[in-house]
Amino acid sequence: MKFNIYLLEFALFSLMRKGAKTLFVFFILTFLIFLLASVLFISDAIKHELNVSIEHLPELTLQRLQAGKQINVPLKRVEPLLEIEGVASVIPRVWGYYYFKVAGVNFSVVGIDAFEQSYKASLQNVVDAYDVKALEKEGGMIVGAGVKKILEENYYQDFFNFVTADGKWKRMHIVGSFNADVSLQANDMILLPKKSAYEIFGMAKDEATDLVLKVKNPEEISTIVSKINQKYPDMRVVTKEDIRVSYQNIFDYKSGFFLSLFVVSAFTFFMIIYDKLSGLSSEEKREIGILKALGWSMDDILKERFYESFILCFGAFLLALALSMAYVFFFDAPVLRSLFVGYSTLKPSFELPFYVNIPMIVLLFLLSVPVYIGSVMIPSWRAAMLDADEVLR
Amino acid sequence: MIVLKNVYKCYETEAQRIDALRDISLHVKAGECVLLKGASGSGKSTILSLIAGLSKPTTGDVVVDGKRISKLMEPFSAHFRRENIGFIFQRYHLIPTLSVRDNIALPLIPENLTAQVMEKRIQEVMQLCAISHKASALCRHLSGGEQQRVAIARALVNEPKIIIADEPTANLDAVLSEQFIETMHDLKKRGVTLLIATHDSQFFNLPFVDQQIELKNGVMIS
Numbered sequence: 001m002k003f004n005i006y007l008l009e010f011a012l013f014s015l016m017r018k019g020a021k022t023l024f025v026f027f028i029l030t031f032l033i034f035l036l037a038s039v040l041f042i043s044d045a046i047k048h049e050l051n052v053s054i055e056h057l058p059e060l061t062l063q064r065l066q067a068g069k070q071i072n073v074p075l076k077r078v079e080p081l082l083e084i085e086g087v088a089s090v091i092p093r094v095w096g097y098y099y100f101k102v103a104g105v106n107f108s109v110v111g112i113d114a115f116e117q118s119y120k121a122s123l124q125n126v127v128d129a130y131d132v133k134a135l136e137k138e139g140g141m142i143v144g145a146g147v148k149k150i151l152e153e154n155y156y157q158d159f160f161n162f163v164t165a166d167g168k169w170k171r172m173h174i175v176g177s178f179n180a181d182v183s184l185q186a187n188d189m190i191l192l193p194k195k196s197a198y199e200i201f202g203m204a205k206d207e208a209t210d211l212v213l214k215v216k217n218p219e220e221i222s223t224i225v226s227k228i229n230q231k232y233p234d235m236r237v238v239t240k241e242d243i244r245v246s247y248q249n250i251f252d253y254k255s256g257f258f259l260s261l262f263v264v265s266a267f268t269f270f271m272i273i274y275d276k277l278s279g280l281s282s283e284e285k286r287e288i289g290i291l292k293a294l295g296w297s298m299d300d301i302l303k304e305r306f307y308e309s310f311i312l313c314f315g316a317f318l319l320a321l322a323l324s325m326a327y328v329f330f331f332d333a334p335v336l337r338s339l340f341v342g343y344s345t346l347k348p349s350f351e352l353p354f355y356v357n358i359p360m361i362v363l364l365f366l367l368s369v370p371v372y373i374g375s376v377m378i379p380s381w382r383a384a385m386l387d388a389d390e391v392l393r
Numbered sequence: 394m395i396v397l398k399n400v401y402k403c404y405e406t407e408a409q410r411i412d413a414l415r416d417i418s419l420h421v422k423a424g425e426c427v428l429l430k431g432a433s434g435s436g437k438s439t440i441l442s443l444i445a446g447l448s449k450p451t452t453g454d455v456v457v458d459g460k461r462i463s464k465l466m467e468p469f470s471a472h473f474r475r476e477n478i479g480f481i482f483q484r485y486h487l488i489p490t491l492s493v494r495d496n497i498a499l500p501l502i503p504e505n506l507t508a509q510v511m512e513k514r515i516q517e518v519m520q521l522c523a524i525s526h527k528a529s530a531l532c533r534h535l536s537g538g539e540q541q542r543v544a545i546a547r548a549l550v551n552e553p554k555i556i557i558a559d560e561p562t563a564n565l566d567a568v569l570s571e572q573f574i575e576t577m578h579d580l581k582k583r584g585v586t587l588l589i590a591t592h593d594s595q596f597f598n599l600p601f602v603d604q605q606i607e608l609k610n611g612v613m614i615s
Contacts, residue, residue: 002505004502004503004505005505006498006501006502006505006511007502007503010502013491013495017490017491018490286486287488289486290486290487290488290499291499292447292471293445293447293474293480293482293486294474294475294480294499294500294547295471295472295474295475295476295478295500295503295551296471296499296502296503297467297468297471297472297503298467298468298471299468300471300502300503387442387447387448387449388447388448389439389442389447389448390448
């Protein structure tokens with residue numbers, strides 16, 4: 001059957017002549033879908049970020065505790081740990097937070113060593129890209145994009161003066177910056193030679209902040225953990241799973257706000273749908289009656305209504321999607337974003353990574369476009385079922 | 394050409410049952426002009442609706458051009474209407490937010506004709522009804538007479554064999570009523586079958602009227 005372009009034209013024109021009503025529905029639909037899509041984009045981007053972060057984490061992190069507080073680990077424990085069956089490597093880490101009072105933010109300072117394999121690939125890539133030995137000589141450091149931005153805002157273009165644990169100034173030159181793929185973690189990071197890190201934190205040379213363990217077979221983790229616990233009862237073993245649960249708890253807590261937003265948007269949308277389903281105005285019914293009397297079949301009327309509602313709703317869906325993408329990924333989701341990442345206000349801000357969850361978009365489409373079209377079609381179908389004579393009377 | 398056989402039509406609501414037509418039988422030949430007379434509520438409009446296939450009789454048969462339209466299913470009755478019937482409603486039933494041209498084009502939209510054929514037909518009927526100068530005006534801005542000319546043009550645009558007019562002069566002054574009668578006369582000369590429901594006495598003595606049927610409370614009295 002030949003496609004009837006006039007029906008499509010009539011549908012378009014029909015939307016235009018309904019002017020204010022069309023605009024109002026279009027605006028409301030766009031706004032609601034925009035809100036829902038933005039929520040989904042932000043939560044998916046953060047979930048993705050967290051998942052990638054967890055992927056990069058070491059299987060086991062060992063911390064030493066004293067009176068319930070974390071204290072430094074003696075390096076002499078490295079060898080005995082390596083002797084445990086199934087342990088592939090033990091990497092001592094020297095790291096900590098440095099509070100930059102002027103900007104009111106914390107930087108994560110991580111010590112790196114030219115002779116030491118980094119505990120995660122992204123960090124290793126950065127280490128490989130720079131001559132760490134030269135860093136030691138020059139007193140250089142490599143900073144995350146977020147750190148660089150904050151330092152520049154505070155007029156530190158080429159160097160930064162750390163205040164060490166014993167109150168002295170330590171000038172470190174900025175020799176480079178990096179945009180790691182895991183911005184949530186890497187954005188606030190400063191990489192500098194271990195020697196400098198020891199100095200800034202005032203740590204003894206025979207200690208590390210914590211130890212990172214790699215295992216040969218992940219199935220053996222629980223056995224290795226129990227052996228470590230036996231050997232060093234003062235050490236806490238944090239597994240990748242523990243960190244995942246901890247991140248998830250923060251995320252779930254924050255997503256409560258979003259759930260409320262989601263529920264309000266969905267409720268408003270379904271109110272519109274309910275209103276639509278409850279019937280057509282007398283004017284709309286009369287128009288259907290006129291068209292039937294002039295020889296339009298029910299099929300013609302429903303097709304026209306379908307085009308009309310599809311153009312309106314799909315147009316709103318596409319616009320809302322484009323706007324929410326721009327809002328989240330280009331403008332970095334002002335307002336909404338702070339609800340989710342509020343827990344890291346002491347850290348430099350990070351950009352939401354571009355991550356689109358296609359099944360969620362399909363779900364959003366299915367929950368909006370067909371539902372709206374249905375809400376237009378059902379009352380139109382009811383009116384078109386009536387005798388034209390009855391509608392026009 | 395048009396045959397009604399023992400037609401009954403009743404409208405039922407929860408509160409009451411109204412017998413709009415009772416045992417109506419009539420026969421109209423092709424090209425005839427038939428007047429349906431009677432007071433308001435006598436059943437004139439109901440007969441016209443049944444012939445146009447806008448509603449179905451409760452019992453009895455309506456046959457137009459050999460087709461039992463009282464038994465036609467919805468898509469076929471719509472197609473039948475499009476092919477055969479031009480309806481001029483008492484209150485014109487134009488879509489006020491559409492232009493004159495677009496209102497006239499409405500019966501042609503489901504036909505899916507080529508743009509040229511469609512435009513040719515629209516221009517012809519607009520000229521015939523002397524409404525071309527208002528082609529782009531919105532119908533809600535037209536006078537009563539102009540609206541009626543649009544309604545006539547819309548009824549003619551699909552080149553129907555039958556024109557049905559329900560109280561066509563009820564909202565017109567004497568001069569416009571005269572013009573309408575002349576238009577009907579012209580159509581009759583072209584061989585179009587005319588069915589006009591009216592209680593306007595101007596129609597009663599017209600020479601081109603072939604039959605006059607009088608109704609009272611849903612019953613044919615003459």
